[in-house]
Amino acid sequence: VLTQSPGTLSLSPGDRATLSCRATQSVNTNYLAWYQQRPGQPPRLLIYRTSSRATGIPERFSGSGSGTDFTLTISGLEPEDFAVYYCQQYGDSQFTFGPGTKVDVK
């Protein structure tokens, strides 16, 4: 099971966002990914293998972590970054998502 915190993060453009994803059991770092979902759109892959940016993802997005604790950091929020972010892991032949963190405008 994955939990994400906070549930909502209220920030201003230009702020640094730090999103947490915690697992109840240790996760192989190869199998931890992050997605962004804007309203009315499908999720978009941001980060895979804990810290690798997907094609076309800006450098302000970075991922880190190991074991049961993982972090997505957005170094300076742009207007298009206000969205919901999900972590996702693969283990025991199944995939699970966290409940999401909503980043909204303060």
Next chain:
Amino acid sequence: QVRLQESGPGLVKPSETLSLTCTVSGDSVDSGNHNWNWIRQRPGKGLEWIGYIYYSVNTIYNPSLRSRVTISVDTSKNQFSLHLTSVTAADTAIYYCTGGTVNWFDPWGQGTLVTVSS
């Protein structure tokens, strides 16, 4: 560039079978380059992985849905499909098809809303 597009009925009656198709362009469903997944999102809720098919015949399903789910491939049409039996209102959701590996889900279709109602 791989693109995916879901299609199927937007309304299904309770106890009936939900059937959706995903048309793939830019890759072959039997290439082995991707696992082909179905993921759903209930209204206003998070994401739930349903299952995937790889190498056209091997399937892995979410244990919570395994008894009701079948995912299959039609190589002649370059499509893969989802069948979910005995649906209830709890199956009302946006259904996404995606490519992927064990490391990620990408690309994603735009999603299709399926409502279960009489």
